[in-house]
Amino acid sequence: MGHPVLRERARRVDPSEILASSFQKLIDDMLETLDAYDGIGLAAPQVHESVRLVLVGINEGRRREEDQDEGDVEEAEDAEEEDGSLSVYALINPEIKVVGRETGEDWEGCLSLPGLRGRVRRPNDVTLAALDREANRIEMRLRGYPARVLQHEADHLDGVLFVDRMESLETLTFLEEYSKYWMRD
Numbered sequence: 001m002g003h004p005v006l007r008e009r010a011r012r013v014d015p016s017e018i019l020a021s022s023f024q025k026l027i028d029d030m031l032e033t034l035d036a037y038d039g040i041g042l043a044a045p046q047v048h049e050s051v052r053l054v055l056v057g058i059n060e061g062r063r064r065e066e067d068q069d070e071g072d073v074e075e076a077e078d079a080e081e082e083d084g085s086l087s088v089y090a091l092i093n094p095e096i097k098v099v100g101r102e103t104g105e106d107w108e109g110c111l112s113l114p115g116l117r118g119r120v121r122r123p124n125d126v127t128l129a130a131l132d133r134e135a136n137r138i139e140m141r142l143r144g145y146p147a148r149v150l151q152h153e154a155d156h157l158d159g160v161l162f163v164d165r166m167e168s169l170e171t172l173t174f175l176e177e178y179s180k181y182w183m184r185d
């Protein structure tokens with residue numbers, strides 16, 4: 001937090017750029033960063049690249065579940081526990097549409113705000129249209145935790161951090177206090 005690129009609107013990626021070795025290297029470098037920090041999502045602005053690219057880990061067993069209300073955006077461990085098949089999607093120029101009016105509030109963290117957690121209200125059900133790393137159009141519907149992760153990462157493309165979405169700063173906490181007082185058993 002503090003680097004100007006995190007508060008900018010990232011530029012759309014021309015489909016002709018996607019297969020270029022430099023763009024593919026950016027995706028690979030971001031995958032490496034995500035793995036190094038045990039993250040579940042990462043946006044290009046977080047690595048100081050102002051392009052509309054996010055990586056989102058989606059547990060295939062949980063992708064379309066009806067009731068998901070757990071986890072922390074920064075930590076991948078909880079998402080992998082269900083069936084162990086976490087797929088990381090590179091999503092270029094993601095377009096998100098809210099489905100229905102149902103929202104949920106849950107804890108989020110961010111690699112750009114290390115050691116902080118806070119409760120954020122977000123729509124529970126969204127559709128996604130984007131290009132993948134081969135420049136193919138993909139579409140999917142996400143609900144619960146995967147939808148939350150996608151929205152969190154997509155916010156970075158518009159210069160928005162999770163603290164900007166908090167309705168109240170009363171739940172903003174350091175990870176140590178979160179672990180002591182707020183974490184679910």
